[in-house]
Amino acid sequence: MPGGRLTQEDRRLIAAWLKDGLGYAEIARRLGRPTSTISREVARNSGHSGYRAEEASRVTGERARRRKPQPRATPVVENGYGRDPEAVRAFELDFAEMMVATGLPRMVARVLSCLAVSDDGVLSAAELARRLQVSPASVSNAVGYLETQAMLRRERDGRRERYVIDEEMPQSVWAESIRANQEWVKIARQGAEVFGVSTPAGARMDDLSRFHARINEVMLDDRVAVYAGDALTVLAALLHAGRSLSVPALASALGWTGERVSGALRAVEEYPHIAGPVRVVCSGSGDGEYRAVPLVERLTEAQVAALGS
Numbered sequence: 001m002p003g004g005r006l007t008q009e010d011r012r013l014i015a016a017w018l019k020d021g022l023g024y025a026e027i028a029r030r031l032g033r034p035t036s037t038i039s040r041e042v043a044r045n046s047g048h049s050g051y052r053a054e055e056a057s058r059v060t061g062e063r064a065r066r067r068k069p070q071p072r073a074t075p076v077v078e079n080g081y082g083r084d085p086e087a088v089r090a091f092e093l094d095f096a097e098m099m100v101a102t103g104l105p106r107m108v109a110r111v112l113s114c115l116a117v118s119d120d121g122v123l124s125a126a127e128l129a130r131r132l133q134v135s136p137a138s139v140s141n142a143v144g145y146l147e148t149q150a151m152l153r154r155e156r157d158g159r160r161e162r163y164v165i166d167e168e169m170p171q172s173v174w175a176e177s178i179r180a181n182q183e184w185v186k187i188a189r190q191g192a193e194v195f196g197v198s199t200p201a202g203a204r205m206d207d208l209s210r211f212h213a214r215i216n217e218v219m220l221d222d223r224v225a226v227y228a229g230d231a232l233t234v235l236a237a238l239l240h241a242g243r244s245l246s247v248p249a250l251a252s253a254l255g256w257t258g259e260r261v262s263g264a265l266r267a268v269e270e271y272p273h274i275a276g277p278v279r280v281v282c283s284g285s286g287d288g289e290y291r292a293v294p295l296v297e298r299l300t301e302a303q304v305a306a307l308g309s
Helices: 008-019 024-031 035-044 053-067 085-101 106-116 125-132 136-148 169-195 200-220 222-241 247-254 258-270 301-307
Strands: 122-124 153-157 160-164 278-283 289-294
Touching: 008 024, 008 035, 008 053, 024 035, 085 106, 106 122, 106 125, 106 136, 106 160, 122 125, 125 136, 125 160, 136 153, 169 200, 222 247, 222 258, 222 278, 222 289, 247 258, 247 289, 258 278
Parallel strands: none
Antiparallel strands: 122 160, 153 160, 278 289
């Protein structure tokens, strides 16, 4: 069929028409093929005695058999939690497709998804290539992009390089987003000065700079965006402990830095909507201790009485 593989009959006709002195363009027209298809066919399958149809069919068949890919089994993601490997694999693919739909390059999305569904969040280039069934070069290019977006970091393990995403990744991405947005503000303001705000192009640049400046104001209030998740973890820790804990005690229990714990506590204090019906009370001043208590103000006197407290 036109556009498909050349058949043995096609090759027989090519050989006959070449003997008749027809050019590649005319042969291509008669077969309904591109001229380049005929020229490649003749160049690839001609010898001292010229083009031979039967020999061309034999060689092409052998070439196709050599190139036939061997089926590869999809690597199974091992885990110690009794999860269904097929369900995990399906989610990994769905996660990657979601990121592609939002604008992320496909290979970048696949690498990030693969790392995200790994419980350790750590994989080497070889492990990523094996699990994604792609070349190391494809992994390297994707990792380079993710690194520029602060979505992962590199670490050395002997001679191997490993790629890591961890609980710090959202904060890093947020900080990088703020930096990138500041660049938008800077270049748009420069454009407004170059074109002049009284011109259509200059006015457009001025509007763009103001728009991103407003976004920047919101993004710079990062105590909500960055520490919201940490704040909920600190609240859970205090509720579970059932007693007052100092910042050093919380940091030790959670495996965090004191600065991170303090940032989470500030977010709860300044943005109480994060904590919902719970609030944090500090006893003493300076390096005091913190405890989580219910926000009983949300309950009426009758409700409090009915609850027996």
